[in-house]
Amino acid sequence: MTTSATSATSATSPTSAPEAGRLHRTSHTTEVAAPAGVVYGLIADAAKWPLYFPPNVHVERLAFDGVNEHLAIWATANGRATSWTSRRRLDAAARRIEFRQEVPAAPLSAMTGTWAVEALGAERSRLTLLHEFSVAGDRAEDVAWVNRATDTNSRAELGNIARLGERWGRLDALVMSFEDTVHVAAPPEAVYTFLERVEEWPKLLPHVSRLDVTEDGPVQVMSMDTLTADGAEHTTDSVRVCFPEHHRIVYKQTRTPALMEAHTGSWTLTGDAHGTTATAQHSVVLREDAITAVLGEDADVRSARAYVRTALGRNSTATLTFAKRYAEGH
Template identity: 50%
Template sequence: MSDAQVHRTVHDVIAAAPAGVLYGMIADATQWPLFFPPVVHVEQLDFDGTRERLRMWATTGDQVKSWVSRRRLDVERLRVEFTQELTAAPVTSMSGVWTVEPMGNRSRVTLEHAFTVDGDDPGAVRWMEEVTRANSRAQLDRLAAPWANLDETVMSFEDSVRIKGPAELIFDFLYRAADWPGHLPHVKELALAEEEPGVQVLSMGSISIDGSSQNTESVRICFPAAGRIVYKQTLTSPLLAAHTGEWAVDPDESGVTVTARHMVLLREDAVEEVLGEGADLATARRHIRDALGQAGLSVLRHATQYAAGAVRVL
């Protein structure tokens, strides 16, 4: 058994929301990328109604880390326990618990961590304490945000096109985002780093449907065997508090369906500032649907042209 020192942290927040709502947000980890700033993507590997295994990607400082966690959900006690099954260096073990405590019209949410690091290196311990503090505060502060208009501020949609061409070439176009400025008219510049295979960090300058320039930054997780690329914008347009999405390439006997999926969390307090006096959430929803939909379809159509052109060359 390891003699490494166990380091513990405890953070909490008082939230103006019912305990059941907050517990539901904590329990459904697949939605965390939309609500919790550090979380990039979550894949549910197994679930029996109480116990689950999750593969998670998150930003830790200026890095993207991935791990596998086991969780036990206790709806009666409003408690979720977690243990990392596969950790990311320098962490050698990580566990903890979420607890939601009803307080009349409000709730207390507590997030506890217990971790060890390789060799109990003081610098690594300090780094982990800082990262844990920053990520815990980011998650708890988001839970404490007002959620009165949650149904209106969250929206999801998708667009698909049918393509007759090799799925591999279509995925290749989506994967090679660094080449997009030469193919996509709305993408003016793009920098891409891929220090770990399949984990891409992008910075992109583009033109929106109203002609304005905008800069976004994203983390993309690529699954070539499944024909999927999922992403989260870590720097969004001013109207969005969060934007996650997916590119999916699904071949069948007669061709390929390529889909652009989006899920966004609108920033309600920025609607009038961005869209003008008198604009409301309905206006913002239409604007975002048009802007992201057109940008996504542009990528899909140019992927079609790229695949067709590559086949002619071959």
């Protein structure tokens, strides 16, 4: 039986730079019913963290030389979308990853930490996540906010790795990725405008019945009601990160339909002399224990994959088709 992630947020000690505030430490650990190499692989593959870690929205690898890695990360903390850049050093032999936030998100002034995987046998391991941080001014309310975010996110991350670990032999069947493309006889900027202005989607897309959105720079937090082909309505919450200079939007659903444990995706627009290739990409982790409840007693993983592929592909292709009409008409 997998243990739940446990937490110890304990003693503080002065840093070498007092103006940065005291150094605070946290430690979280969980046991995983999977080989240590499998667990290390899950934490080493940062690009897939949005699928595996509930708080993570998007990760961009900026540079990697096989050991040293530079990442841009978007995530939620205490219900708020935030972002930062990190440097990581990967030691596959020791199954250890050290990280340092290069540009910490406020109110942090510094954040470092370590992932460590210890083999407890051929099919079991222990995963430990350590953090050390300081807060500018060391205000008690700011320290409490960071402690709460660190504890909540660490528990979510380790807890989900433990759940994934229990199914590591079936992950290839439960994780799926696919994409659909539509050619548009218009420049990428026109298509991007349609995809970025989600507040207008209920007026423009027949499968979207409601959409609420708040924006903070390139980040959009949205709640949306969509209709499936059989008339059922699903409510999803998402965080999107917009990259207008690259004609790209990435997103993660933070509240998913019952059949999906996790869902991330992107809209990517590539221009050429003939117009734009618009691509909708999806990655999904299926919720295995919901398959028969949603699809019936005879359903299995294969039928769930087919259902999700059809449902998501239909909606995103419909969105791209309406984006095509919009862009070609402007």
